[in-house]
Amino acid sequence: MVALKEFMDNLIAKNPGEPLFHQAVQEVAESLLPYIQEHPEYEKAKILERMTEPERVIIFRVPWIDDKGEFQINRGFRVQMSSAIGPYKGGIRLHPSVNLGMLKFLAFEQVLKNSLTTLPMGGAKGGSDFDPKGKSDNEVMRFCQSFMTELQRHVGADTDVPAGDIGTGAREVGFMFGQYKRLRNEFVGVLTGKGLEYGGSLIRPEATGYGTTYFAQYMLATKGDSLKGKRVAISGSGNVAQYAVEKCTQLGATVVSVSDSNGCIIDEAGIDAEKLAYIMDLKNVKRGRIKEYASKYPSSKYYEGQRPWQLVKVDVAMPCATQNELSEADAKALLANGVICVAEGANMPSEIGAVNAFLAAKILYAPGKASNAGGVATSGLEMSQNSERLSWTREEVDQKLQRIMKDIHDNCVKYGTGADGVVNYVKGANIAGFVKVANAMLAQGLV
Numbered sequence: 001m002v003a004l005k006e007f008m009d010n011l012i013a014k015n016p017g018e019p020l021f022h023q024a025v026q027e028v029a030e031s032l033l034p035y036i037q038e039h040p041e042y043e044k045a046k047i048l049e050r051m052t053e054p055e056r057v058i059i060f061r062v063p064w065i066d067d068k069g070e071f072q073i074n075r076g077f078r079v080q081m082s083s084a085i086g087p088y089k090g091g092i093r094l095h096p097s098v099n100l101g102m103l104k105f106l107a108f109e110q111v112l113k114n115s116l117t118t119l120p121m122g123g124a125k126g127g128s129d130f131d132p133k134g135k136s137d138n139e140v141m142r143f144c145q146s147f148m149t150e151l152q153r154h155v156g157a158d159t160d161v162p163a164g165d166i167g168t169g170a171r172e173v174g175f176m177f178g179q180y181k182r183l184r185n186e187f188v189g190v191l192t193g194k195g196l197e198y199g200g201s202l203i204r205p206e207a208t209g210y211g212t213t214y215f216a217q218y219m220l221a222t223k224g225d226s227l228k229g230k231r232v233a234i235s236g237s238g239n240v241a242q243y244a245v246e247k248c249t250q251l252g253a254t255v256v257s258v259s260d261s262n263g264c265i266i267d268e269a270g271i272d273a274e275k276l277a278y279i280m281d282l283k284n285v286k287r288g289r290i291k292e293y294a295s296k297y298p299s300s301k302y303y304e305g306q307r308p309w310q311l312v313k314v315d316v317a318m319p320c321a322t323q324n325e326l327s328e329a330d331a332k333a334l335l336a337n338g339v340i341c342v343a344e345g346a347n348m349p350s351e352i353g354a355v356n357a358f359l360a361a362k363i364l365y366a367p368g369k370a371s372n373a374g375g376v377a378t379s380g381l382e383m384s385q386n387s388e389r390l391s392w393t394r395e396e397v398d399q400k401l402q403r404i405m406k407d408i409h410d411n412c413v414k415y416g417t418g419a420d421g422v423v424n425y426v427k428g429a430n431i432a433g434f435v436k437v438a439n440a441m442l443a444q445g446l447v
């Protein structure tokens with residue numbers, strides 16, 4: 001613990017005002033430092049100190065013109081955290097809350113996550129404080145073109161391959177890809193999450209939500225259990241949440257909630273395929289608010305400004321919206337109501353107090369870097385298909401995704417099983433992700 005305090009004090013002094021980055025590193029350092037102390041070669045080479053210092057950070061101005069002809073200025077970022085095991089890889093977040101500390105947290109998590117996928121991908125994250133909400137398609141296009149006009153200097157199919165994240169979906173990826181191609185005059189796999197017509201992979205839109213659900217299923221299987229007949233609470237109603245709802249339902253569970261940044265809906269009757277199609281149209285096409293669901297389906301109720309965790313009694317919880325959306329009090333309420341499994345679709349959705357509550361209760365709890373890795377894993381598969389200029393079938397990609405999620409699960413079990421036989425998936429994911437990157441860093445010398 002002395003080592004942890006000293007390590008964190010140094011990190012905080014070097015990175016002031018970046019609480020999300022501190023939180024992400026602390027969670028990892030707690031499980032890694034004891035392991036590193038048993039491996040003096042990692043300690044001597046200052047691997048963790050190097051892994052928490054980005055290889056490169058790019059910050060740039062993004063000027064664009066809105067529909068009224070007014071000038072708008074946003075700030076763009078790319079944090080290239082580690083290229084130890086492959087080209088930088090990680091999404092682009094477009095949200096007014098985006099700042100350097102948030103992207104450092106996401107890039108740091110991405111390094112370990114990408115390593116866990118078993119594919120050769122380094123870690124990065126980028127984004128901007130631009131808010132696509134309420135903007136016209138033309139405004140979003142002008143922003144994306146301006147953003148890529150600068151970013152194109154720093155990315156490339158063998159250098160750094162961005163993808164979607166909060167606020168960056170198929171529309172934004174398309175505009176960014178178009179601008180990259182125009183400026184560089186090359187048609188390459190510089191972004192993943194592309195449309196199927198121009199190099200995208202089948203199953204990539206579904207991959208994060210499906211992967212999180214597969215991970216929950218693998219955890220439950222260790223207890224001889226499954227999702228069939230379980231009640232599930234899901235937060236968010238974006239890309240990850242939508243496909244988590246779909247896969248949970250296909251596997252026989254009843255999903256009773258979704259949410260957005262304004263509030264959540266509880267639907268005790270369950271969100272079936274028809275209701276999910278309504279949500280997809282509402283969110284992806286009409287770009288509306290989730291409260292409209294409650295007017296459409298009287299079996300449901302809308303709760304303004306609330307999250308689902310304290311409103312329902314469920315067996316499984318899957319936070320799929322954003323960071324720190326599940327507090328310690330939420331975790332305690334879920335536990336009191338008998339939750340047996342929590343699989344994170346979002347990145348760091350549980351506050352540290354919530355994580356500790358889940359670990360203390362010894363339920364099946366998977367941190368995002370393990371359970372939501374299916375998205376980036378399928379991005380890795382998209383890169384492979386682009387390189388060989390071939391497309392794999394839906395079944396092929398889905399099978400590979402399931403195989404990867406199973407491997408990640410089994411690696412967490414390998415590194416996270418305690419003397420009492422209980423699996424600590426946080427410890428398992430952190431160590432399993434770390435070892436591959438650390439060994440690559442040792443091999444490559446002090447760079």
Ligand code: NDP
Nearest residue numbers: 165166167208236237238239240260261321322346347375
């Ligand atoms: P989307 O933008 O598609 O959806 C995000 C959802 O979360 C929306 O319902 C949004 O509500 C809600 N949300 C966003 N910010 C907040 C907030 N501050 N408070 C409450 N709700 C919020 O993003 P994704 O589904 O792609 O991403 C969700 C999470 O999953 C993120 O943590 C992301 O980093 C993570 N992730 C995504 C991957 C992917 O492949 N897309 C891969 C791995 C992780 P509203 O509509 O009101 O904005």
